[in-house]
Structures are given as C-alpha cells and as structure tokens.
Amino acid sequence: MDFASPYSRFAAAYDKIMENVDYHRWTNYMEDLFDFYDYKPRKILDLACGTGSITVPLAQRGYEMWGLDRAVEMMEQAKKKAERIGEHIHFAQGDMRDFVLPATFDAILCLYDSINYAVGLTELEQVFERVFDALVPEGLFIFDITTERNIVQNFHFQTFAENEESFSYIWKNIYSHRDKICRTFLTFFLREPDGNFYRKYEEIHIQKIFEVDEVKKLLHKKGFKMLAAYDAFTFNRWHRHSDRINFVARKHSS
Numbered sequence: 001m002d003f004a005s006p007y008s009r010f011a012a013a014y015d016k017i018m019e020n021v022d023y024h025r026w027t028n029y030m031e032d033l034f035d036f037y038d039y040k041p042r043k044i045l046d047l048a049c050g051t052g053s054i055t056v057p058l059a060q061r062g063y064e065m066w067g068l069d070r071a072v073e074m075m076e077q078a079k080k081k082a083e084r085i086g087e088h089i090h091f092a093q094g095d096m097r098d099f100v101l102p103a104t105f106d107a108i109l110c111l112y113d114s115i116n117y118a119v120g121l122t123e124l125e126q127v128f129e130r131v132f133d134a135l136v137p138e139g140l141f142i143f144d145i146t147t148e149r150n151i152v153q154n155f156h157f158q159t160f161a162e163n164e165e166s167f168s169y170i171w172k173n174i175y176s177h178r179d180k181i182c183r184t185f186l187t188f189f190l191r192e193p194d195g196n197f198y199r200k201y202e203e204i205h206i207q208k209i210f211e212v213d214e215v216k217k218l219l220h221k222k223g224f225k226m227l228a229a230y231d232a233f234t235f236n237r238w239h240r241h242s243d244r245i246n247f248v249a250r251k252h253s254s
C-alpha cells in the first residue's frame, strides 16, 4: 500500500479529532504574550497553520493574518473556515524550511508541535533562517515544542482509535530514544462521497524532539534573542515536567 503524504488524508478528520483542543486558550495566550512584551503586531504569519484553528480566530480579533502550510488539504479546511465567517486570510502552500512570501511580518507563530516536524537541527536551522528573513526588525517569533516527557508518557507505544460515521482511524506511536524521533502511524478509513464505501489510507508522521539548550543556541546563531522558554500557556519558566514548551524570540536588528 502507498502512503499518503502527511496530513493529506488526516485533513478530512483533523478538526473532529482535535475538537477537545482548546484553541481559544491558545489564541488568548498569543495575545497575552503580545501584551506582556508590550508588542502590537499588525501583520502575523501562522507558519504550519493547518486547518486555521488559530489563524482564523486571530483574524477575527483584527490582525492581518497569513497562513502557510505544506499540506494543501489542511489549508483547504482553513480556507473554508475563513470563508464561512467572511474573514480574508492570505493562504500559501509551502514548506517552513524553504518559503518566501511577498510580505514581512510583525510576528510569526508556529504552534502545536509543528516545529517538531523539522526532523533535525539542520532543518530547524533552515526554518529559523526563513523566519528571520520574513520578520521585520524586532519582530517576535513564537513557537512551541513538544517534549520528550510528553511523548514518552503520553504517546510512546500507545494506540488511539475512534470510530465515527464519516471516518475511523487507528493512531500508533513509537518513540526512538536513540535518535529522539517519534514515528506516528496513522490508518484512516474515510467514507467515499457516495456514502457506501470507506477507503483506507495510511500516513507516517515523523517528529523530532529538541532540547531547550540546542534550540536556544540555534536561535542565537541565527540572530534571534531568546526572550523566554515557558511552560506552555503560562508565564512560568519551563521545567522537567513540561509537556510543551513555548518559546518567545525577538529578531535582533543590526
């Protein structure tokens, strides 16, 4: 069986599977961070925006939003969401390691483990380079990483499954301590448009675990000042029990 590219089939079920994720809290946290750093961005890029669950609410709050994602299918969902509520968002398909957009941004966000899809320090460096070029001087870069603790405690060797009317899925995770890579094996059965059959699809997702020190070192190397690494959704320093760490970095102006 051929594997579908990551998120190409997941897109159809993503919002349903993530319905318990508190995106409202996430959106508020972004604005709290802007306030805390006394920063008033106007134009924001949501890198790896997915189905626009943070992009769209931020547009509703008055920011000029841009969204970029590698998976067109995820962005199709995001576009529909934006259209439904009459918000104009600039969407572009692209890779966070290698994108060029016809604008610069006051802030760039990359949320919900998306940075972990840069599967090594070389890829992470490429993302930081692209983000640096796309930010205005003194612009903020806010992103999170999932931690090894989160993967080991909540995902390693675990299988999740759901059986819905329009789709079913099986989601298995294996973490390799040796190379700090988490492999997610997703099998979907998606109902065909005629409603009579379900088609099977498989995706493999690969995510890398990064340590705070290596992220910090790379940010500095690429011209950012790391302002903080918080235990996500708080203003507390990250700690060894953090499941997600939220970084705030500022582009140094030369």
Ligand SMILES: C[S@@+](CC[C@H](N)C(=O)[O-])C[C@H]1O[C@@H](n2cnc3c(N)ncnc32)[C@H](O)[C@@H]1O
Residues within 6 Å of the ligand: 006, 007, 047, 048, 049, 050, 051, 052, 053, 054, 068, 069, 070, 071, 074, 094, 095, 096, 097, 110, 111, 112, 113, 114, 117, 118
């Ligand atoms: C866990 S989802 C998060 C989506 C969104 N940020 C959210 O909070 O719902 C990860 C997203 O990263 C995107 N992604 C993964 N690797 C990427 C890359 N190299 N360039 C751009 N997007 C990428 C996927 O297509 C997917 O939409």
